[in-house]
Amino acid sequence: xxxxxxxxxxxxxxxxxxxxxxxxxxxxxxxxxxxxxxxxxxxxxxxxxxxxxxxxxxxxxxxxxxxxxxxxxxxxxxxxxxxxxxxxxxxxxxxxxxxxxxxxxxxxxxxxxxxxxxxxxxxxxxxxxxxxxxxxxxxxxxxxxxxxxxxxxxxxxxxxxxxxxxxxxxxxxxxxxxxxxxxxxxxxxxxxxxxxxxxxxxxxxxxxxxxxxxxxxxxxxxxxxxxxxxxxxxxxxxxxxxxxxxxxxxxxxxxxxxxxxxxxxxxxxxxxxxxxxxxxxxxxxxxxxxxxxxxxxxxxxxxxxxxxxxxxxxxxxxxxxxxxxxxxxxxxxxxxxxxxxxxxxxxxxxxxxxxxxxxxxxxxxxxxxxxxxxxxxxxxxxxxxxxxxxxxxxxxxxxxxxxxxxxxxxxxxxxxxxxxxxxxxxxxxxxxxxxxx
Amino acid sequence: xxxxxxxxxxxxxxxxxxxxxxxxxxxxxxxxxxxxxxxxxxxxxxxxxxxxxxxxxxxxxxxxxxxxxxxxxxxxxxxxxxxxxxxxxxxxxxxxxxxxxxxxxxxxxxxxxxxxxxxxxxxxxxxxxxxxxxxxxxxxxxxxxxxxxxxxxxxxxxxxxxxxxxxxxxxxxxxxxxxxxxxxxxxxxxxxxxxxxxxxxxxxxxxxxxxxxxxxxxxxxxxxxxxxxxxxxxxxxxxxxxxxxxxxxxxxxxxxxxxxxxxxxxxxxxxxxxxxxxxxxxxxxxxxxxxxxxxxxxxxxxxxxxxxxxxxxxxxxxxxxxxxxxxxxxxxxxxxxxxxxxxxxxxxxxxxxxxxxxxxxxxxxxxxxxxxxxxxxxxxxxxxxxxxxxxxxxxxxxxxxxxxxxxxxxxxxxxxxxxxxxxxxxxxxxxxxxxxx
Numbered sequence: 119x120x121x122x123x124x125x126x127x128x129x130x131x132x133x134x135x136x137x138x139x140x141x142x143x144x145x146x147x148x149x150x151x152x153x154x155x156x157x158x159x160x161x162x163x164x165x166x167x168x169x170x171x172x173x174x175x176x177x178x179x180x181x182x183x184x185x186x187x188x189x190x191x192x193x194x195x196x197x198x199x200x201x202x203x204x205x206x207x208x209x210x211x212x213x214x215x216x217x218x219x220x221x222x223x224x225x226x227x228x229x230x231x232x233x234x235x236x237x238x239x240x241x242x243x244x245x246x247x248x249x250x251x252x253x254x255x256x257x258x259x260x261x262x263x264x265x266x267x268x269x270x271x272x273x274x275x276x277x278x279x280x281x282x283x284x285x286x287x288x289x290x291x292x293x294x295x296x297x298x299x300x301x302x303x304x305x306x307x308x309x310x311x312x313x314x315x316x317x318x319x320x321x322x323x324x325x326x327x328x329x330x331x332x333x334x335x336x337x338x339x340x341x342x343x344x345x346x347x348x349x350x351x352x353x354x355x356x357x358x359x360x361x362x363x364x365x366x367x368x369x370x371x372x373x374x375x376x377x378x379x380x381x382x383x384x385x386x387x388x389x390x391x392x393x394x395x396x397x398x399x400x401x402x403x404x405x406x407x408x409x410x411x412x413x414x415x416x417x418x419x420x421x422x423x424x425x426x427x428x429x430x431x432x433x434x435x436x437x438x439x440x441x442x443x444x445x446x447x448x449x450x451x452x453x454x455x456x457x458x459x460x461x462x463x464x465x466x467x468x469x470x471x472x473x474x475x476x477x478x479x480x481x482x483x484x485x486x487x488x489x490x491x492x493x494x495x496x497x498x499x500x501x502x503x504x505x506x507x508x509x510x511x512x513x514x515x516x517x518x519x520x521x522x523x524x525x526x527x528x529x530x531x532x533x534x535x536x537x538x539x540x541x542x543x544x545x546x547x548x549x550x551x552x553x554x555x
Numbered sequence: 556x557x558x559x560x561x562x563x564x565x566x567x568x569x570x571x572x573x574x575x576x577x578x579x580x581x582x583x584x585x586x587x588x589x590x591x592x593x594x595x596x597x598x599x600x601x602x603x604x605x606x607x608x609x610x611x612x613x614x615x616x617x618x619x620x621x622x623x624x625x626x627x628x629x630x631x632x633x634x635x636x637x638x639x640x641x642x643x644x645x646x647x648x649x650x651x652x653x654x655x656x657x658x659x660x661x662x663x664x665x666x667x668x669x670x671x672x673x674x675x676x677x678x679x680x681x682x683x684x685x686x687x688x689x690x691x692x693x694x695x696x697x698x699x700x701x702x703x704x705x706x707x708x709x710x711x712x713x714x715x716x717x718x719x720x721x722x723x724x725x726x727x728x729x730x731x732x733x734x735x736x737x738x739x740x741x742x743x744x745x746x747x748x749x750x751x752x753x754x755x756x757x758x759x760x761x762x763x764x765x766x767x768x769x770x771x772x773x774x775x776x777x778x779x780x781x782x783x784x785x786x787x788x789x790x791x792x793x794x795x796x797x798x799x800x801x802x803x804x805x806x807x808x809x810x811x812x813x814x815x816x817x818x819x820x821x822x823x824x825x826x827x828x829x830x831x832x833x834x835x836x837x838x839x840x841x842x843x844x845x846x847x848x849x850x851x852x853x854x855x856x857x858x859x860x861x862x863x864x865x866x867x868x869x870x871x872x873x874x875x876x877x878x879x880x881x882x883x884x885x886x887x888x889x890x891x892x893x894x895x896x897x898x899x900x901x902x903x904x905x906x907x908x909x910x911x912x913x914x915x916x917x918x919x920x921x922x923x924x925x926x927x928x929x930x931x932x933x934x935x936x937x938x939x940x941x942x943x944x945x946x947x948x949x950x951x952x953x954x955x956x957x958x959x960x961x962x963x964x965x966x967x968x969x970x971x972x973x974x975x976x977x978x979x980x981x982x983x984x985x986x987x988x989x990x991x992x
Contacts, residue, residue: 150610152601153789155594159615164589173587174622176615178596185611352590417882423868424861427882431860434931434963436884443882445854445864451879451917480888494871526871 138309139172141193145205145214146288147180158203158293165297169306170315170366171199181205186217190283194221198281199305201297204288206271208251215274218285219258222278226256232263232272239270268295275304282308313366316373320384322391323358323400323539324550327351330359333387347380356531357400358393390548393539400538401429407545408439413483415541417443418456418476420463420489421505426534441480446472452489455479464489464498466517469508473517477510484545485510487517488537492526502526505533509540518551575746576609578630582642582651583725584617595640595730602734606743607752607803608636618642623654627720631658635718636742638734641725643708645688652711655722656695659715663693669700669709676707705732712741719745750803753810757821759828760795760837760976761987764788767796770824784817793968794837795830827985830976837975838866844982845876850920852978854880855893855913857900857926858942863971878917883909889926892916901926901935903954906945910954914947921982922947924954925974929963939963942970946977955988 142159149156159176166173174197179189186205193200205214219226233255240247257263257274264273264284269292274285282304286296322330330351338349346367352360363380367373385392393403408415417426427443430436444455452458456475458468469487477485486509493502503524508517518540522532543550579596586593596613603610611634616626623642630637642651656663670692677684691708694700701710701721706729711722719741723733759767767788775786783804789797800817804810822829830840845852854863864880867873881892889895893912895905906924914922923946930939940961945954955977959969980987 149597150600150613151604152597152599155592155597157592160586160589160592162589163587167588174617174619175626176587178613180611182611189612419861419864422865423873424856424864424880424882427856427861427884428859428865431882431884431929432964432967436860440884442884442888443861445861445868445880445882447864447868447874447877447879448917455916479892480885527869530869 137172138199138305139174139197140166140199140201140305141197142166142173142176143186143189143193143200143202144176144178144288145181145186145202145217146178147182147211149178149204150180158288158290161290161294162201162203162297165302166305168315168317169302169309170313171305171309181211181213183213183217183220186214187220190217190221194278194281194283199284199308200282201284201286201301203286203293206254206273206285206287208248208254208271212253214285215253215256215258218261218274218276218283222258222260222276222283224259224261226258228252229255229257229263232257235267236270236272264296264300266295266299268292273300275300313368314370314373315364315366316370316377317362317364318377318381319352319396320361320363320381320388320392321358321394321398322361322388323393323535325359325388325391327359330361330388330391334361334384337383337387347376349380349384356528356535358535361388390543390546390550393542399429399433400535400542402433404538404541404545405430405433405436405439407542408484411545413545414439414441414481415484415486416441416476416480416482417486417537418452418472418488419443419445420447420452420472421492422488422530422534422537423447425530426486426488426537429534429538441482444476444479456487462498464491464500464504464506466506466508466519469506470510470515470517471508473508473510474515483512484541486537486541488533490529490533492529492533494526503529505529505536507533507537507540509544511544574609575636575742576611576634577603577636577638577742578634579603579610579613580623580626580630580637580639581613581615581725582618582623582639582654583615584619584648586615586641587617595725595727598727598731599638599640599734602739603742605752605754606739606746607750608742608746618648618650620650620654620657623651624657627654627658631715631718631720636721636745637719638721638723638738640723640730643691643710643722643724645685645691645708649690651722652690652693652695655698655711655713655720659695659697659713659720661696661698663695665689666692666694666700669694672704673707673709701733701737703732703736705729710737712737750805751807751810752801752803753807753814754799754801755814755818756789756833757798757800757818757825757829758795758831758835759798759825760830760972762796762825762828764796767798767825767828771798771821774820774824784813786817786821793965793972795972798825827980827983827987830979836866836870837972837979839870841975841978841982842867842870842873842876844979845921848982850982851876851878851918852921852923853878853913853917853919854923854974855889855909855925856880856882857884857889857909858929859925859967859971859974860884860929862967863923863925863974866971866975878919881913881916893924899935901928901937901941901943903943903945903956906943907947907952907954908945910945910947911952920949921978923974923978925970927966927970929966929970931963940966942966942973944970944974944977946981948981 142162144159148154205212261276271287273296276283284301286293347365350362365373365376424445446452449463458471472487473485490505491497491502503522522529579599581596585591642649698713708724710733713720721738723730784802787799802810802813861882883889886900895908909924910922927942928934928939940959959966
């Protein structure tokens with residue numbers, strides 16, 4: 119069904135069968151020079167995938183009007199929609215507006231209302247207004263501004279024949295806001311797709327990919343034929359393995375019901391390897407368990423140098439259960455402040471003493487201790503990657519040794535998540551061997 | 556001058572005037588889906604810029620033979636060289652070899668010696684060899700393998716007319732090795748450019764971009780005409796502003812001499828706003844100054860929750876001067892462990908007491924204290940972003956207040972670099988106001 123054409127009116131592509139392709143063009147010489155990594159295109163690609171919109175090419179091009187225009191024309195030739203990101207600022211370098219107009223074969227006009235809005239924005243921030251800023255009030259004939267304008271640069275929606283070009287700023291939070299409030303909903307409407315695609319990520323730690331694959335093999339097979347949910351593995355390095363559940367359904371409520379069911383299925387199969395979903399992290403899981411169980415936590419760190427405390431305190435509300443930590447980097451600080459017996463400090467005994475010491479010193483119910491060799495040099499005759507983790511609670515303590523791979527930074531990251539996972543397992547009553555990774 | 560054509564022989568482009576353009580094509584559906592951020596292209600772009608090779612486009616394309624081949628053909632049409640990255644593995648998804656052959660208009664042949672090398676590699680690692688791995692021993696007619704093979708996938712150099720296509724694996728360390736040992740030297744030889752391009756980054760903290768621009772304006776102007784060094788500003792967010800000096804010279808020694816002279820010039824103009832060059836960080840500068848002056852350091856952290864300690868201990872060799880830290884997250888830990896007087900803990904007095912307390916507790920010569928409101932909620936009636944920094948040395952202490960912008964993570968990062976910068980200024984004898992940002 120074709121609706122009548124109007125500026126900014128929504129026209130479904132390809133007869134409303136949902137077969138929409140959208141290309142992403144990132145503009146900026148600094149991207150080509152490698153001064154900035156193009157995280158914007160990756161983020162946009164992920165959103166398009168979630169919306170069920172196919173993205174076959176992503177192109178980066180410098181601040182050159184002719185090359186941007188040529189790139190946009192090619193993209194419009196092979197896709198129904200194009201998102202161009204960056205080059206919308208007020209300086210002479212910023213030529214995306216001109217390139218969009220050139221690709222659309224129209225001229226630019228200045229919008230008086232937007233000019234006034236930009237001028238008032240400067241006044242409100244007490245900044246001097248320069249006439250050159252009015253370049254941002256220009257838009258191609260037939261285009262309109264994206265209503266939401268979280269920064270100082272307006273975005274554009276520019277229809278080109280039956281296709282569409284969206285121009286958004288390169289500043290990540292401005293780009294994201296415009297995509298979420300305008301571009302993605304518009305693309306979904308244009309695609310005519312009535313289905314809702316939702317996904318949920320189930321996060322695990324402590325199992326290998328091959329073991330997860332084995333535990334889920336028959337489930338993946340059963341789902342493959344059913345046309346409902348799909349499961350996909352995603353590695354996230356030191357932070358563990360993720361299983362993404364994706365569902366296409368008639369409504370958000372229907373999709374969520376399938377996601378809930380599938381998450382329960384996964385949790386049943388994977389047990390306490392699962393530490394959270396979506397935005398949950400290992401540290402938020404640990405803090406949540408402490409809160410639930412009425413426990414308080416303190417950490418004593420040597421090789422990780424504050425990284426465990428830093429991650430825990432990055433979670434808003436951590437102060438309710440996290441008492442604090444002691445970074446005992448020098449050996450004598452371990453002896454004097456944490457009561458570690460004088461002697462080797464890269465040992466299970468030292469890790470246990472650190473955990474118990476910090477628990478008492480900071481009046482916490484749970485104490486965690488981390489000592490080891492981050493590298494690059496060995497210490498006390500032990501190679502880089504040797505790590506000891508101690509856990510102390512009222513009247514009980516345990517410790518274990520792990521050998522962690524990678525460089526100094528990786529060993530530290532890996533040590534922290536290993537230690538936090540131990541707290542998680544013990545607070546949730548699991549007797550799983552925490553040394554397994 | 557044209558040399559006779561031979562497989563893999565070096566032919567200068569464009570008459571040896573150095574005008575070489577090289578496009579980068581990154582292959583992988585996971586890149587388009589945003590599951591991986593394309594850091595490879597950014598890194599390659601930076602290397603090309605340093606080698607004086609122009610890069611006008613970077614394209615990401617999925618694991619689709621026809622689309623990769625079309626992308627390579629287009630790239631060869633507008634550039635003298637193309638680096639394609641990814642899709643060289645042994646599975647059916649990996650179709651870059653086929654696409655390179657298609658773009659070059661030749662067929663693939665299997666190289667027996669490479670097949671044997673791959674088979675032996677499996678045996679050496681005790682892994683079962685599957686025949687499908689022999690796909691990696693295939694190469695387009697007229698092409699040769701890149702000699703260095705740090706992983707399991709060989710790279711390719713494929714001449715196409717007077718132009719060249721390089722195919723390298725997507726695994727970052729394999730890609731980087733092949734570029735450094737083969738692709739970049741080959742490109743430089745082909746460009747016929749004898750000049751060496753070198754750059755150095757001078758890192759500053761505490762001055763605005765407009766003030767730096769003012770301090771350097773006449774120097775930038777003087778250099779612009781001279782054809783020697785050039786200066787460019789680069790923002791690096793919370794980590795400060797960088798000035799990149801780039802030099803083109805006859806030899807590495809000549810380039811380094813110019814860089815040394817220009818760095819001295821910048822340091823003279825910018826004074827103690829400069830904290831380091833290239834790989835140096837604020838924390839390595841602080842640790843270096845401590846080592847030089849025979850000082851030892853301890854930190855007491857509240858809102859930053861271990862981030863300062865974590866950054867300091869990320870530097871190898873930190874243990875020589877860094878004693879450790881106390882993360883006093885709960886107020887009563889500040890009172891009991893650091894001797895902060897009971898009362899408001901978000902205050903200049905608390906910051907000073909924390910600095911002095913941790914200095915004594917950990918027997919350090921310099922103590923740093925950080926307290927404040929990371930947000931999102933206010934605390935003690937003070938808004939998020941309010942931060943107090945205290946510095947204590949034998950017989951003296953100072954503190955100051957700053958208001959920092961951004962969300963919880965940004966406030967924490969900003970607080971830490973502000974505090975480390977205070978230590979740097981005072982150890983180097985500067986009386987610059989540390990509250991200036």
